[in-house]
Amino acid sequence: MKTSQNRIQNTFKGLKQKNEAAMIPFITAGDPFTDLTEELAVAMAENGADILELGMPFSDPLADGPVIQAASLRGLEAGMNTHNYLKLVQNIRRQSQIPLVFMGYYNMVYQYGLKAFAEDAVSAGLDGAIIPDLPIEEADEWIAVARRAGLDTIFLAAPTTPMERIERIAQRSRGFLYYVSVTGITGARQELPAELAQNLAMARNHARLPVAVGFGISRPQQVAMLSQVADGVIVGSAIVRLIEDGIRQGVPATALVQRIAGFVRELKQATRYGIKPGQGA
Amino acid sequence: MENNKMLSGPDKKGHWGIFGGRFVPETLIPALLELESAYRKCSHDASFQAELRSILKDYVGRPTPLYEAKRLGDALGGIRVFLKREDLTHTGAHKINNTLGQILLAKRMGKTRIIAETGAGQHGVATATVCALMGLKCEVYMGKKDMVRQAMNVFRMEITGARVIPVETGTQTLKDATNEAIRDWVSSVKHTHYIIGSVVGPHPYPMMVRDFQSVIGKETRRQILKVVGRLPDYVIACVGGGSNAMGIFHPFVRDTNVKLIGVEAAGEGLNTQHHSATLTLGRPGVLHGTMSYLLQDKWGQIQGAHSVAPGLDYPGVGPEHSALKDSGRVHYDTIDDQEALNNGFRFLSELEGIIPALESAHAVAYLHKLAPKLAKGSVVVVNLSGRGDKDVAAVADIFKGQNP
Ligand SMILES: Cc1ncc(COP(=O)(O)O)c(C=O)c1O
Numbered sequence: 001m002k003t004s005q006n007r008i009q010n011t012f013k014g015l016k017q018k019n020e021a022a023m024i025p026f027i028t029a030g031d032p033f034t035d036l037t038e039e040l041a042v043a044m045a046e047n048g049a050d051i052l053e054l055g056m057p058f059s060d061p062l063a064d065g066p067v068i069q070a071a072s073l074r075g076l077e078a079g080m081n082t083h084n085y086l087k088l089v090q091n092i093r094r095q096s097q098i099p100l101v102f103m104g105y106y107n108m109v110y111q112y113g114l115k116a117f118a119e120d121a122v123s124a125g126l127d128g129a130i131i132p133d134l135p136i137e138e139a140d141e142w143i144a145v146a147r148r149a150g151l152d153t154i155f156l157a158a159p160t161t162p163m164e165r166i167e168r169i170a171q172r173s174r175g176f177l178y179y180v181s182v183t184g185i186t187g188a189r190q191e192l193p194a195e196l197a198q199n200l201a202m203a204r205n206h207a208r209l210p211v212a213v214g215f216g217i218s219r220p221q222q223v224a225m226l227s228q229v230a231d232g233v234i235v236g237s238a239i240v241r242l243i244e245d246g247i248r249q250g251v252p253a254t255a256l257v258q259r260i261a262g263f264v265r266e267l268k269q270a271t272r273y274g275i276k277p278g279q280g281a
Numbered sequence: 282m283e284n285n286k287m288l289s290g291p292d293k294k295g296h297w298g299i300f301g302g303r304f305v306p307e308t309l310i311p312a313l314l315e316l317e318s319a320y321r322k323c324s325h326d327a328s329f330q331a332e333l334r335s336i337l338k339d340y341v342g343r344p345t346p347l348y349e350a351k352r353l354g355d356a357l358g359g360i361r362v363f364l365k366r367e368d369l370t371h372t373g374a375h376k377i378n379n380t381l382g383q384i385l386l387a388k389r390m391g392k393t394r395i396i397a398e399t400g401a402g403q404h405g406v407a408t409a410t411v412c413a414l415m416g417l418k419c420e421v422y423m424g425k426k427d428m429v430r431q432a433m434n435v436f437r438m439e440i441t442g443a444r445v446i447p448v449e450t451g452t453q454t455l456k457d458a459t460n461e462a463i464r465d466w467v468s469s470v471k472h473t474h475y476i477i478g479s480v481v482g483p484h485p486y487p488m489m490v491r492d493f494q495s496v497i498g499k500e501t502r503r504q505i506l507k508v509v510g511r512l513p514d515y516v517i518a519c520v521g522g523g524s525n526a527m528g529i530f531h532p533f534v535r536d537t538n539v540k541l542i543g544v545e546a547a548g549e550g551l552n553t554q555h556h557s558a559t560l561t562l563g564r565p566g567v568l569h570g571t572m573s574y575l576l577q578d579k580w581g582q583i584q585g586a587h588s589v590a591p592g593l594d595y596p597g598v599g600p601e602h603s604a605l606k607d608s609g610r611v612h613y614d615t616i617d618d619q620e621a622l623n624n625g626f627r628f629l630s631e632l633e634g635i636i637p638a639l640e641s642a643h644a645v646a647y648l649h650k651l652a653p654k655l656a657k658g659s660v661v662v663v664n665l666s667g668r669g670d671k672d673v674a675a676v677a678d679i680f681k682g683q684n685p
Contacts, residue, residue: 059582060456060568062463063306069450081580106304107567111581133304133567137294158308160470169307183308184468 007099007127008152008175011050012210012231021271022050022176022232023223024212025239025264026103028071029054029088030080032247038091039257040243045098047261048268052092053130053234056085056104063132065187067237070244082112086124093125101154101175102129106138114142118149128152128175136172143172152176159183159199163206170207176232179203179213188237189216192226200229223270235267290601295484296572297604303483305463305570312470317485319390324492329385336381340414341371343378343496347504347662352632357652363513364635364665365501365529374638374667375497375525376407380476382493384411387474394418394473398462400427400455400521401592401640402434403667404478409443419443422461424454427591430675452585455521455595459569479522480599483570487599494528501662502532509660515651517542518664519643520560520613521592523599525666534610543602544647546588547615555587559598560606560613573600589618589679590639592667614650616643624649626669626676638667639676 015022025044029037041052057075061068089100102121109117109131121129129151134142136155146153152175157166160183170177181196182189193199196213204211213226214234223233239260246256290297303313323329337343345366354362367375380397387395395417399405405421412419421438425447428435438445451457459481466475480487480494498516505513516533518526520543533539548556556562563574568583576584576596586596605611616625625642628649629635637645644663651661669676 059451060460062460062569063467065464076582081582083580105567107575107577107581107583109581110566111564111577111579132306133570135303135305135307135310137310138302138304156307158306160308160311162311165310180306180308182468183470185464 005127007097008051011099012176015050021227021230022212023048023264023268023271024051024053024214024232024234025049025267026053026055026234026236027239027243028057028068028075029085030057030075030078031071031240031243032074033078034080034084034088036253038088039253040260041092042095043257043261044264045096047265049098049264051099051101051232053101053103053236054089056080056082056102056108058105058108061105063185065185065237067188067240067244068186071240082108086120089124089126099127100125102126104131106131106134109142115145118145118151122149122151126151128154130154130156130178132156136169139172154178156180157203159193163202166203167206170209173209176210176212177203177207178234179211179230181213181215181217184215186215186237188218188241192216192222197229220266220270223267224273227271233271239263290604291484291488295488297601298607299565300572300600300603301484301487302572303570304567304572305483306467308467309470309483313483313485315390319386320485320489323386323389329389333382333385337378337496341377341381342369344500344504345369347501347508349508350633353629353648356632357648359657360652360655360659360661361509362648363505363660363662365497365662367497367525367664367666368635368637368641368668372403372407372410373670374403374407375494375528376404376478377410378496378528379478379490379493379524380404380407380411383474383476384415384417387417387476388415390474392472392474394420394469395476396420396422396462396465396469396473397476397478398422398455398458399478400424400458400594401590401638402427402431402438402671403592403638405443405445406434406437408476408478409438409441412443413441420446422446422448422458422465424448424452424458426453427455427458431591431671433674434671454586454591456583456586463569479524480527480601481522481569481571481597487571487601490524491527491531491601494524495531497525497528497664498530498532501529505660505662511660512536512539513660513662515540515542515659515661516664517544517644517647517651517661519544519593519640519666520598520602521557521595521640522597523602525664527599527601529662529664530611534605541611542647542651543611543613544643545613545615546590546593546621546643547617548587548589550617551615554584556615557586557588557593557595558615559586559596560602561615565603568597571600573603574598574606589621590643592638592640593643614647616646620646620649622676622679626672635665636669636673637665638669639672641666642669
């Protein structure tokens with residue numbers, strides 16, 4: 001087994017010592033063009049993002065709501081494909097040591113070849129991979145090749161997942177466990193489920209690795225609240241929406257990057273005051 | 282051995298070899314496990330089976346006739362053609378065999394809302410119909426393009442109390458209607474049952490839909506033995522997702538002297554980008570929860586399909602068909618739009634007074650390809666999966682455009 005860089009694990013360790021949760025923004029590669037994704041990634045890393053989740057656009061993103069669907073389409077129209085994605089990762093990695101996580105549907109990984117993808121992903125500088133339509137029952141081969149290549153396999157657990165199953169999902173996960181906050185698809189929600197904090201606490205009890213929470217989280221207040229009960233907080237659609245708004249308003253690229261960097265700073269700040277000393281993990 | 286496994290299947294996890302499985306967001310896994318266990322219970326439950334049989338008989342109109350189309354057979358050089366008349370079922374297509382089974386299951390699972398996707402609208406109509414019958418709330422996702430070309434079916438759904446939700450994303454056809462239905466289900470899974478309309482999707486759907494549709498093949502087998510005294514030489518069915526084909530093939534799969542032929546849509550031609558020949562030109566991959574042949578680009582992005590028949594206009598296909606193709610048990614071939622219109626739709630209407638659905642017209646048109654190779658007196662069964670009422674307006678427009 002190749003030794004991975006353990007960037008994800010080290011990040012969570014470092015944050016735990018500081019009593020902070022990880023701020024994990026999500027953007028889609030190539031949305032609306034590849035150079036901008038690169039700039040955004042670097043800027044977010046410099047403005048407080050602890051881990052970056054980089055979506056690979058897919059023609060049929062069936063776990064995604066309208067905002068990320070539209071981003072996916074913009075990415076594909078800009079010519080994004082698996083090969084260009086890995087090149088983009090390489091370019092980001094040259095400028096930043098932020099842990100980088102692939103988020104993409106199984107068919108793209110399968111067509112590339114599981115082993116080839118895991119190896120090329122690690123060479124390009126990726127640290128982990130989330131495949132939202134690959135449940136653990138179908139993942140034996142993927143887990144084996146990812147382990148050998150040193151790529152963290154990040155699986156999802158949902159509010160519908162029984163605790164006994166969360167345990168099995170956590171056992172197959174590396175880096176962190178992705179806890180889906182809502183029974184639903186991606187997209188900002190006005191309100192998060194009342195039982196979320198309790199579910200997260202239980203999930204954390206059953207997992208021997210950090211648990212990050214995502215789906216529907218859009219506001220610093222939500223991040224602050226969740227930072228008390230999770231090891232990481234993922235914000236996707238809310239950031240992608242800023243990109244969409246920027247495109248619609250004709251905001252120049254540099255101004256858009258600044259706007260998003262500012263939002264990420266705010267979100268990161270929320271992960272800091274969220275956890276009072278002595279509380280949390 | 283391996284081949285034998287292909288002929289039954291699937292295995293415990295829903296696989297036929299590399300095909301099938303359960304590639305869905307984690308949120309849906311518990312629902313699929315619940316569905317699988319409820320289905321296994323019902324398939325051994327005498328009262329469930331009795332209820333299903335009784336409604337199939339008195340409401341759907343089963344068994345459907347196996348009709349010998351003599352003028353058709355004569356025109357094709359003296360072969361014997363038998364049409365399995367799924368077009369005569371209530372609502373006009375085989376789709377209701379499946380929706381009825383699934384709604385009885387949904388009721389037993391205590392679900393209060395039903396969703397479905399539809400292409401041609403036949404599955405949507407069949408779902409809306411059984412929801413009316415059982416008093417369940419029904420919402421159907423349908424691509425905007427399909428709502429235009431199958432306007433009559435939209436109205437039929439609405440009049441039976443269903444809500445039809447237009448899908449404007451992507452291709453605006455069956456593929457994207459299915460995406461939207463899955464997204465709905467991910468959010469509503471607790472109280473909602475998703476009635477998938479073909480032998481596609483995550484396990485247990487391909488197996489369950491096949492089983493509910495197998496009534497077609499079981500009847501056909503009995504009927505042909507009674508009329509002809511032997512099994513047919515050929516069984517032909519069109520393949521969209523593949524449910525009418527699986528339904529009629531399944532009871533013949535072990536009879537290796539019966540040749541099984543699945544007909545895919547070649548659309549505007551196999552050398553164009555506008556076809557739905559998934560098994561003929563696709564590669565294995567994952568879409569809508571299952572591993573199967575797919576129309577896709579080098580990177581695994583799904584490609585748009587095309588067919589004049591909306592029910593065949595889909596870039597995927599049921600996983601069991603993929604296994605049957607690779608094992609060589611079923612031969613898959615194609616028929617293009619023009620052949621379906623002239624050698625299928627028109628030909629059957631003029632010779633027999635039966636207007637077939639454009640989907641089924643592909644299976645009928647295949648007779649023209651096959652007949653020259655057959656000995657006189659060969660026995661061929663064609664699954665006439667649906668009637669063409671839904672298509673007459675669209676076909677009239679096409680023919681008008683061709684002969685202005
Ligand atoms: C009459 C008819 N035949 C065939 C099909 C294709 O579906 P399948 O391949 O699942 O039978 C449809 C789908 O809408 C249909 O309406």
